[in-house]
Amino acid sequence: MNGHVLHMSGVGVRRGQTVLLDAVDWTVAEGERWVVVGPNGAGKTTLLRIAATQLHPTRGTVEVLGERLGRGDVFELRPMIGFASSAVAAQLEDDMRVRDVVVSAAYGYLGTGKEEYSAPDYARARALLGRWGVLRFEDRAFGTLSEGERKRVLIARALMSNPELLLLDEPAAGLDLGAREDLVRRLGTLAKDESAPALVLVTHHVEEIPPGFTHGLLLRGGKVVAAGPLEQVMTADHLSTTFGIGLKVEFDGERWSARAS
Ligand SMILES: Nc1ncnc2c1ncn2[C@@H]1O[C@H](COP(=O)(O)OP(=O)(O)OP(=O)(O)O)[C@@H](O)[C@H]1O
Numbered sequence: 095m096n097g098h099v100l101h102m103s104g105v106g107v108r109r110g111q112t113v114l115l116d117a118v119d120w121t122v123a124e125g126e127r128w129v130v131v132g133p134n135g136a137g138k139t140t141l142l143r144i145a146a147t148q149l150h151p152t153r154g155t156v157e158v159l160g161e162r163l164g165r166g167d168v169f170e171l172r173p174m175i176g177f178a179s180s181a182v183a184a185q186l187e188d189d190m191r192v193r194d195v196v197v198s199a200a201y202g203y204l205g206t207g208k209e210e211y212s213a214p215d216y217a218r219a220r221a222l223l224g225r226w227g228v229l230r231f232e233d234r235a236f237g238t239l240s241e242g243e244r245k246r247v248l249i250a251r252a253l254m255s256n257p258e259l260l261l262l263d264e265p266a267a268g269l270d271l272g273a274r275e276d277l278v279r280r281l282g283t284l285a286k287d288e289s290a291p292a293l294v295l296v297t298h299h300v301e302e303i304p305p306g307f308t309h310g311l312l313l314r315g316g317k318v319v320a321a322g323p324l325e326q327v328m329t330a331d332h333l334s335t336t337f338g339i340g341l342k343v344e345f346d347g348e349r350w351s352a353r354a355s
Pocket residue numbers: 109112113114132133134135136137138139140141298
């Protein structure tokens with residue numbers, strides 16, 4: 095795998111006349127923790143769906159976990175990828191038990207819950223629910239949980255197959271301040287865990303970057319504005335270009351914040 099979990103070269107995605115991604119070069123190495131930051135419509139979800147092997151680019155080459163997309167069988171890759179997004183959540187039935195939401199990703203993030211699971215699978219699902227602070231909901235229907243509770247269950251689900259790459263698309267979207275801070279703290283703990291998979295987290299807000307994240311990719315209009323170690327990428331210039339507004343950026347040693355300058 096050359097130490098590369100993900101490698102994109104010259105990646106472009108076009109739908110009709112619309113360019114969703116343009117000439118994206120991006121490499122994620124083992125152990126790295128990346129945030130993808132950009133405004134609405136920048137192409138963040140499109141980029142993540144390519145990494146999740148759900149979408150093939152119109153141009154360029156993509157390697158995920160050493161496999162070139164378009165060559166091998168992506169179904170063998172899927173159990174090695176954890177993916178939490180609102181689209182994945184939308185595929186889950188509201189009346190599915192929380193424990194089953196997690197266990198159903200044992201063999202890949204598109205599991206339906208109709209597969210057979212073993213006692214060790216359920217033990218792992220319960221351990222993950224415990225680690226994300228939502229074990230008390232294991233018997234509840236997924237649809238009865240609050241947004242914040244659901245987000246944590248979805249991350250537990252994405253970790254169920256013990257993936258080598260974990261993709262989180264806006265895990266803090268729609269959370270209140272307390273729930274967001276709780277989630278950022280838990281994601282920070284995950285980021286600092288050396289046994290955790292490579293992480294890619296998509297967000298609109300620099301305040302949501304958990305401590306321990308190492309790299310950033312800034313995206314605007316389908317193009318990379320900057321990519322690399324966070325301290326090099328998260329400058330006022332880069333973020334102002336990314337969001338199309340003059341911004342002041344601060345880092346307190348752990349967390350980032352930005353406001354109009
Ligand atoms: N099938 C399609 N045809 C045309 N345009 C599309 C298609 N799918 C997505 N787009 C457009 O591509 C752009 C990128 O979408 P994408 O969902 O990747 O952005 P995003 O950065 O994740 O945005 P958000 O932060 O709002 O979720 C958007 O402007 C979207 O409207």
